[in-house]
Amino acid sequence: MSDLKTLHFYATPEHKCSYLEGRNAQTLFVDPHVEISTEAYSELSDLGFRRSGRHIYRPHCKHCQACISVRIPIDQFKFSKSQKRVLAKNTDLVVRRISPIFTQEYYELYAAYIEARHADGDMYPPDPEQFNSFLVDGNQHTEFIEFRNSHGRLLAVAVVDFLAQGLSAIYTFLSPDANRRSLGNYAILREIQLxxxxxxxxxxxxxxxxxxxxxxxxxxxxxxxxxxxxxWVEVAQP
Structure with missing residues (x-):
């Protein structure tokens, strides 16, 4: 296990930016060969780092500060009327927390989501190895939160990491044909409730x-x- 004082960091060469068209980006990675404790990972999260599979990283662009880390202070959060409506229309869903795992059911939902919503992104085309390396592999306390309807059909999976001071929302993939439920919004609201x-x-x-x-x-x-x-600064109107 390592703490922040002993960690080594590596900057990538410039590469195509995933967020802004026509721009290049640079990324700072924590040494992927070192086992990171929950405490160190929690501290890194407070410094703006994220996790993808076994990699913990943050943007490191010399001439751009467009990527801003954001978090919700739970004690101050108030559910809006529209958010309460989203919670109400999904009360029939069965929610379950499990350890990360590859199943054909999970992968098929993930693949359908990527193909329908992110065909223009870095994760297209999806494949099982990508699913595992992105969402299953890793040395942190991670859980899948699955959402099923009353007939047992899997509608969404939210992937979260447990930090000393909170949860980190890693990713959510959902059924592309369940738009009326606002499942992406619902997953975040359930993470807030958790x-x-x-x-x-x-x-x-x-x-x-x-x-x-x-x-x-x-x-x-x-x-x-x-x-x-x-x-960390509370912002009234970004």
Whole structure:
């Protein structure tokens, strides 16, 4: 196990930015060969790092600060009327927490989601090895939260990491034909409720980029805190 003082970091060469068209990006990685304790991972999360499989990283672009880490302070969060409606229309769903695992059912839902919603992204085309390396592999306390309807059909899976100070929302994949349920929104609301139940103060939502349309949903949750100049600051109107 390592703490922050003994960790080594590696910067990648410039590569195509995943969020902003026509821009290059650079990424800072924690040494992937070192086992990271929950405590160190939690500290890294407070410094703006994220996890993807066995890799813990954050943007490291020299001339761009567009990627901003965001989190929800749970004690201050209030469910809006529209969010309460989303919770109400999904009361029939059965929610279960399990350890990360590959199953054909999970993979087929993941593949359908990527193909329908993210055919223009880095994860297209999906494949089983990608699913495992992204969502199953890793040395952290991770859980899948699955959402099924009353007939047992799998509708969504939210992947979360447990930190000392909260939950980190890693990814959610869902049925492309269940739009009326607002399952992406519902998954975040249930993660907030889980934080409340476990008395965890923060839900980390990853990066917010003002110019990236797919990330605008993150500022629907208020209040929201942003990591600005290495300080977490509550922002009234991003």
């Amino acid at each position: 934080c409340q139940e476990l008395k965890l103060p923060y839900l980390y939502l990853g990066y917010w980029v003002s110019e990236c349309r797919k990330m605008r949903y993150k500022t629907q949750y208020r209040p929201i805190e942003m990591l600005l100049d290495n300080q």
